[in-house]
Amino acid sequence: MSEPPERFGALSDIRVIDLTQMLAGPYGTMMLADHGAEVIKVESPEGDMTRQAGPYAPDDSARVLGGYFQSVDRNKRSVCLDLKQPEGRAALLKLVAGADAVTENFRAGVMERLGLGYEVLREVNPRLVYGALRGFGDKRTGASPYVDWPAFDVVAQAMGGIMAITGPDSATPTKVGPGVGDIIPGAMLAFGVLAAVHHARRTGVGQFVDVSMADAVLAVCERMIYQHTVQGLVPGPEGNHHPFIVPFGMFPAADGFVTIAAQQQGFFETLCGLLDASDILADPRFAERDERNQNRHALIAVLSERTRRFTKAELMARLGGRIPFGPVMNIAEIAVDPHFIAREMIVSVEQPGAKPVRVAGVPIKMTVTPGGVRRRAPLLGEDTVTRLREAGLSAAEIEMLIEKRAAIAAA
16 A cells, blocks of 8 residues: 555544553544544554454464554554653653644553643643543543443443343343443544644634543433333343334345344335235234334244245345345455445555455545545554654664663563
8 A cells, every 4th residue: 555645534633642551542543543533543662452453364474563453543644652651741741732632541540640730731732622532431520439430341341231131031131242331432532633623723722521431422312211201111132123113124134134124114014025924914913003113023933934044135135125124244255345335435455464454444424525544554663753753852862762662671
């Protein structure tokens, strides 16, 4: 991959100093970087923990960028600083002075113990937006009794409620496959930072943006909240169908599964016609929406008997485009599907020491300022000299930082 232009996209005038690591924070700053924000990832001498996580292709002789790190840290720059040392902290303050935002996902109190908390940084840059992402938020916006608890994806999924309503049956709460306990908060961090930068540019006043992982997961479980409030329910796992509209869920095919959402009368009538199931439509239990909802389990059973007579491809030919329908696809199927190819949702990035690897593309498309995956993830400290020079450090100061970091690593 050739080196792209330095600036691109709708966010090309935004600079973010990114102290986040693992998945939640880096996913949010990836979203900003994908649309052109200059994201300078500040890493310790050991680097983000995901740098060592792999996976690596068999032909990868360098093993310097694993798939995990490539996936969520593309389009970023890396500056290596030891924030436990005064020189590293001083260099960070220089970077912050010229930034729109700082993001971090350390446990509560870590930045304060380093002498780099929000109140310190805003003295350097009053317009600064400070985005913090933690398991249970920050006391500045609401003092949770769990504020000091560490958290990862599975904890946020559990305490935010999404596991309680996910599962194959009413007795089996289930973790959602992708790391939504990280990714959803990360996306909300990106939105919060952008909203605060917008305000800062209008007013000259920065602010503290606080995202709790558990809160973010709860927010996307909005349905269970009104079910509890309005209906007095405590929803449990819902399996693969909707709790109160039908047909709306997953149905078997001869070679896998498909999804059908034909709860509206017109769609339901079309579905029955396309499945040669006029008898289902004629059944008084299923003739109208209210009757279908009252007899939802019986309807799911009889529709399942019809759909399993066909392969996914056959059902796609019959139903695709006629009703809300989609086959359940794995990544091998997605990789060759014409939709995802046309939408550039799987893209290649340079892989030092091996042939290019593929990562997820950018889902937010823009016609005038298109985002994109423009460069691979950075090597550890790859941009240290360039970015610190831009921040105003002298060649001697940069050299001292590098030498001290090397001495500490050698020790």
